[in-house]
Amino acid sequence: MCGVIGIYSNKEVSKKLFYGLNSLQHRGQESAGLCVFDGEKMRLEKSMGLVYDIFSEEVLNRLPGTIGIGHVRYSTAGGSFEYNTQPLIGFTKGKEICLAHNGNLINHQILKTRLEEDGMMFQTTIDSEVILFLISRYYKDDIIEAIKKTMGIIQGAYSIVMMFEDKLIAFRDPNGFRPLVLGVGEDGECIIASENAPLEIIGVSEKRDVEPGEIIVIDKNGIKSKFYESKDKRHHCIFEYVYFARDDATLDDINSYNFRRRCGEILSREAPVEADLIISVPDSGTPGAIGYAQETGIPFAEGLVKNRYMGRTFIKPTNEEREISVKMKLNPLGTVLKGKRIVVVDDSIVRGTTSANLIKRMKEAGAKEVHMRIVSPPVEYPCYYGIDTPSRKNLIAANYSIEEIRKKIGADSLAFISMDGMIEASLKEKDIFCKACFNGDYPVDPILI
Numbered sequence: 001m002c003g004v005i006g007i008y009s010n011k012e013v014s015k016k017l018f019y020g021l022n023s024l025q026h027r028g029q030e031s032a033g034l035c036v037f038d039g040e041k042m043r044l045e046k047s048m049g050l051v052y053d054i055f056s057e058e059v060l061n062r063l064p065g066t067i068g069i070g071h072v073r074y075s076t077a078g079g080s081f082e083y084n085t086q087p088l089i090g091f092t093k094g095k096e097i098c099l100a101h102n103g104n105l106i107n108h109q110i111l112k113t114r115l116e117e118d119g120m121m122f123q124t125t126i127d128s129e130v131i132l133f134l135i136s137r138y139y140k141d142d143i144i145e146a147i148k149k150t151m152g153i154i155q156g157a158y159s160i161v162m163m164f165e166d167k168l169i170a171f172r173d174p175n176g177f178r179p180l181v182l183g184v185g186e187d188g189e190c191i192i193a194s195e196n197a198p199l200e201i202i203g204v205s206e207k208r209d210v211e212p213g214e215i216i217v218i219d220k221n222g223i224k225s226k227f228y229e230s231k232d233k234r235h236h237c238i239f240e241y242v243y244f245a246r247d248d249a250t251l252d253d254i255n256s257y258n259f260r261r262r263c264g265e266i267l268s269r270e271a272p273v274e275a276d277l278i279i280s281v282p283d284s285g286t287p288g289a290i291g292y293a294q295e296t297g298i299p300f301a302e303g304l305v306k307n308r309y310m311g312r313t314f315i316k317p318t319n320e321e322r323e324i325s326v327k328m329k330l331n332p333l334g335t336v337l338k339g340k341r342i343v344v345v346d347d348s349i350v351r352g353t354t355s356a357n358l359i360k361r362m363k364e365a366g367a368k369e370v371h372m373r374i375v376s377p378p379v380e381y382p383c384y385y386g387i388d389t390p391s392r393k394n395l396i397a398a399n400y401s402i403e404e405i406r407k408k409i410g411a412d413s414l415a416f417i418s419m420d421g422m423i424e425a426s427l428k429e430k431d432i433f434c435k436a437c438f439n440g441d442y443p444v445d446p447i448l449i
Contacts, residue, residue, distance in 0.1 A: 001244055001386050002086075002102040003027030004180075005193040006069040006161035007202075008168040008218045014063035020191065020198030021070040022051045026246060027102075027194060028072035031085040035098045036068035037163055042096045046071075046085040067168050069161045071100035074388070075126075084126045092136035097164050099135075101128035102194055103157030103178045104386040106446050111153065131158065144226055147171055147215055151228045155444050157237075157385035159210070161192050168192070168218040174228060175235040175443050176212030177385045177434060179251040182223075183207035190218045195249040209252050235434040235443040238422070239387060242376045243284050243347045254426055257287045262425035263375035263417055264291025264345060271415030272296065273343060273371045279303030281330070281346040281358065288375035289345035303337050303344075304330045304358065326357045338366030348376045349405065349416075350389060352396035356409040363410070372411040377419050377438045378402065384446040389437065 003024030007013040017034050025032075032054050033046025043063050047054045051072065071086040087100040105111075108127035115133060116122070122129055131154060139146040143164050157177035162169040170192045172180045183191045183204030191199050192210065199207050210216060213229040236252050247257040264287065278300045280289030293300035307329050342362065349355050349372075359370045378397030382389045392398040396405055406414035419438060423431055436442045 001027055001074055001388070002100075003072040003194040004069065004100045004102050004159065004161045005071075005191070005198050006100075006163070006168050006170060007067070007189065007191050009066050009189040010187070011066060011189070012064060013066055013068045014060045016191075016202050017063075017068045017070045018051065018055050018060055020193060020202055021072060023197040023201050023246075024072055024194055025051055027244065028074040030075060030080050031073045031082075032071065033085050033087050033100075034063055034068060034070045035087045035089065035100075035163065036063040036065035037096075037098075037166070038065035039166075042089060042098050042163060044087065044089055044098070046087065048080075048082055048085065067163055067166065069098060069100050069163055069168070079125060081125070084124050086126075086128060088124070088128055088132050090132045090136050092139045093141075095165060097132065097136060097139075097162065099128065099132045099160060099162045101131060102159045102180075102386065103173065104384060105130065105154050105158065106156040106384050106444055107154065108156075127156075130154070131160065135162075143167070143169065144215055144217065148226075148228050151213075159194065166219055169216065170210055171215040171228070172210045172212055174213035174233050175434065176252065177235060177237050177443075179236070179240060179245070179249075180210040181207060181251070182210050182216060184223070190223065192216070195245055195251065197246055197248055200248075234432040236432055237385065237387075238426075238433040238435055239348075239376075239383070239437060241426070242422075244387075247283070247287060252432070254428070259425050260284070260287035260347070260375060261291035261294075262427075263422060264288035264293075264373075265295040266291075266421040266425055267345075267373055267375055267415070267417040268292040268295040270418060270421055271373060273373075273413060273415075274341065275343045275369070275371060276340040277301045277303065277336070278343045278345065279336075281344060281354065282306045285346040285375070288347065288373075289343075292343065292345050292373060298343065301336050303333050303342060303362070305333050306330055326354050327361075330358060332358070332362045332365040332367075334365035337362055339368055341369040341371070342367045343371045343373055345373045345375060347374070348379060349374055349396060349409075350379050351394055352405065352409055355411070359410045369412040370410070371413045372406075372409065372415070374414075374416045376422060377416050378405075379437050381437050381440040383437045384442065385434065385436075385444075387437065
């Protein structure tokens with residue numbers, strides 16, 4: 001999972017890119033990068049680490065220009081290495097092209113092998129470079145046609161921002177797996193980002209989603225929109241709303257906070273339990289806990305103290321790092337938990353690392369009972385579209401029954417929301433979601449991998 005941002009303006013954009021990218025930090029904490037066009041050449045700064053650590057005032061001053069893109073990353077394809085940081089710069093017909101990608105291609109290995117057989121030498125191990133190379137190969141004085149030809153070959157999830165000449169370009173895969181939002185300010189400044197937070201922080205007067213299959217080109221003549229395919233085929237990743245997106249994200253007309261809160265309400269009706277307090281695993285579990293508490297009338301309390309300076313444990317690259325991060329990030333509040341029957345609401349159980357660790361420590365802190373309630377169904381299948389669950393052997397629900405999971409994590413009871421309940425929480429009459437991680441129904445066949 002990654003975060004991308006692009007800005008087209010008549011003013012300097014490097015600091016605005018910095019602010020916007022920082023608001024997307026939750027989408028990737030391994031590396032970050034910015035690239036800005038100064039009217040003559042593109043200037044790139046990127047490194048491993050967090051946005052605030054990389055982009056000092058001195059670094060931002062080395063990025064003059066009025067068009068720019070940025071990227072935060074956690075690795076799903078290619079590994080966590082300096083050479084895989086984005087954005088990526090290339091050349092086509094003597095012109096610079098720069099690209100930042102959120103998503104994951106399912107056929108990038110096949111494409112990469114064919115390109116290598118044709119003599120192509122890659123500088124990274126990520127699928128994004130395949131996209132950059134294909135656009136460069138197919139460019140013949142019409143960048144939109146080059147993008148369309150590329151979209152006809154690549155398969156999987158991609159939400160992309162790109163700079164070419166004096167243009168800011170964005171395009172989204174026909175399924176709309178990963179989010180992408182467009183905003184326009186009163187002065188004509190255009191911002192494109194993975195979520196709406198950067199648009200609202202920087203300031204826009206209008207905003208909308210980039211549609212599945214849409215290609216947007218922004219230049220001095222304004223905003224041009226074209227489509228690779230019709231926008232009828234939608235498979236938005238429902239895990240965006242379950243976990244990844246910020247609470248204030250409204251993506252494809254669904255607000256993450258309200259979705260999570262409604263999931264908690266529905267789960268409380270599906271799996272009630274006698275308890276003294278409702279607590280959450282912060283932050284993405286909090287709206288669901290609030291909904292559960294409001295629906296049942298059981299008081300909501302803070303039972304886990306969060307270290308606000310820690311990153312997200314799910315997107316740590318290794319299991320050992322995740323376990324240590326859980327201990328550093330969340331600490332049970334014994335004065336609240338002692339002698340109480342506790343309902344703990346979390347967004348998901350993927351590997352079981354966080355849940356087992358927390359329940360053990362909560363009981364050590366004096367909790368009488370700990371009942372886990374999960375506001376998403378069991379994650380039983382790997383995601384091939386940009387979430388780091390590459391193998392079923394890493395997914396606890398793929399290998400154990402709910403009762404076995406309950407015993408392994410040490411909970412007094414365990415319940416997940418139903419699939420129907422989760423879809424109901426979206427308030428959508430039509431099911432427009434990719435739910436492959438829950439049911440194994442893949443919109444794009446992963447057999448190509």
